Amino acid sequence: MIKGPLIFEGNEKQVFATDHPDQVIFRYKDVTVAYNNVKRARFKGKGALDNQISAILLDYLNRNGVETHFIQILGEQEQLCRKIEIIPLQVVVHNRMAGSLAARLGVAEGFRHSNTIVDLRYNVDELEDPLINRDHAVALGIASYQELDGMYDNARRVNTLLKELFHKAGIELVDMKIEFGRAADTGAIIISDEISPDTCRLWDEATGERLDKDRFRLDLSRVVESYRNVLNRLKKVTGE
Ligand code: 5GP
Numbered sequence: 069m070i071k072g073p074l075i076f077e078g079n080e081k082q083v084f085a086t087d088h089p090d091q092v093i094f095r096y097k098d099v100t101v102a103y104n105n106v107k108r109a110r111f112k113g114k115g116a117l118d119n120q121i122s123a124i125l126l127d128y129l130n131r132n133g134v135e136t137h138f139i140q141i142l143g144e145q146e147q148l149c150r151k152i153e154i155i156p157l158q159v160v161v162h163n164r165m166a167g168s169l170a171a172r173l174g175v176a177e178g179f180r181h182s183n184t185i186v187d188l189r190y191n192v193d194e195l196e197d198p199l200i201n202r203d204h205a206v207a208l209g210i211a212s213y214q215e216l217d218g219m220y221d222n223a224r225r226v227n228t229l230l231k232e233l234f235h236k237a238g239i240e241l242v243d244m245k246i247e248f249g250r251a252a253d254t255g256a257i258i259i260s261d262e263i264s265p266d267t268c269r270l271w272d273e274a275t276g277e278r279l280d281k282d283r284f285r286l287d288l289s290r291v292v293e294s295y296r297n298v299l300n301r302l303k304k305v306t307g308e
Contacts, residue, residue, distance in 0.1 A: 069093075069148065079105060080118075080266065090253040092151045093142060096122075100266070102285045104196050109284065115145040117295040122262040123147055124302050125230060129259060132229050134222060136259035137249065152249025152260040155211060158189040158197060159223040162243040163231060166269050167282075169243070178242070178271075184227060186220055191247070215257055219248050226259065234270065237301035239279065242269035265295050 071093055072085030079101040084093040096115035101108045119141065126138035137149040162169055165179040169187070173179075188205060189197045202216045211219070223246050234241045245267045249260030261267070265280035272279060278286075279294040302308075 069142070079108070080115075081262075086148070090151050090251075091139065092149055093146050094119075094149050094262075095146045096262070097145075100281065100284050100291070102281065104193060107285070111284075111292050113292050114295060117292065117299055118262060118264045118266060119145050119147055121295065121299050121302060122264045124299075124306055124308060125233075125263045126259065128233060128306065129226060129229060129263075134225055134229065134259065135251075135256060137251070137261075150258070151252040152258065153252065154260070155219075155248045155250065155257070156191040157205060157210060157219070157248065158191050159219055159246045159248070160187040160189060160243060161185070161223050161227045161246065162187070163227070163240075164242045166242050178276075184224060186223055188216075211257075218257055222246075222248070222257075222259070226263075230263070230268075233302070233305065235273070236305040237298075238273045239298065239301060240271045240273050242271055244268035265298055270298060 070087040072087065074082055075085050076083040080097050080099055082095040082097065086093055096119040098110050098112055098115045100111060100114060123138060123141045126136040129136050130138060137152055139148040139150060141147050162185040165173065165175050165181065166177050170177050170179055188200050190200045191197055202213060205211055205216060206213055226246060231241045244263065246259060247261035248257050251258050268280055269282060270280040278288060279298050283291045283294050
């Protein structure tokens, strides 16, 4: 595999072309941002942890019948992925209400509910990722109703699989954000971005301690240590 030129630079990630037309290299940076890029910091070692955690979770999904862009780890901060065409949506799954959802509905952080909630957001930084519904997404030409049904079903399946995996690691999956893309090789709609403590709320089941990006958002310190804790626990339960 030959690494080609940089084709995309995000806040927390770089994407490089390869000598294979349908494959790219994702490089996780040590940078972290929050609140739509208003808050930013550098944490040495965080990129490598996100890379490894995301690899474990995406590989687990691939092996359990949910197609993702992940192919293999290449190095400390890099992984080989299938190339996709971005679908500008965020599918956010909630098992408990926290963060912006709890604030929006005026309930306490961690409010328990028995159903699973799936939200849709239009992934546009300048608009601050507004909440939309299926009709908006179809009206904007982003996806068809049938494709959206597929994404909702997939998001729920991902949630079921990862909730169970995290539970084995003594971690509660409170909520998470998933992105999808159209695979360049087959055209299938697949999971196309990282899944990590940057994109999930993860609470220690025993203590309630936050082990995710909220440590940075809320200035709780020990960001890298918490991500390492998540990785070590996942390694134990997946045998990696
Ligand atoms: P909230 O709406 O409370 O900010 O986020 C809900 C869940 O989705 C959290 O797990 C959060 O980490 C994730 N999430 C929502 N929007 C984004 C985003 O733009 N970037 C990242 N990395 N995660 C997000």
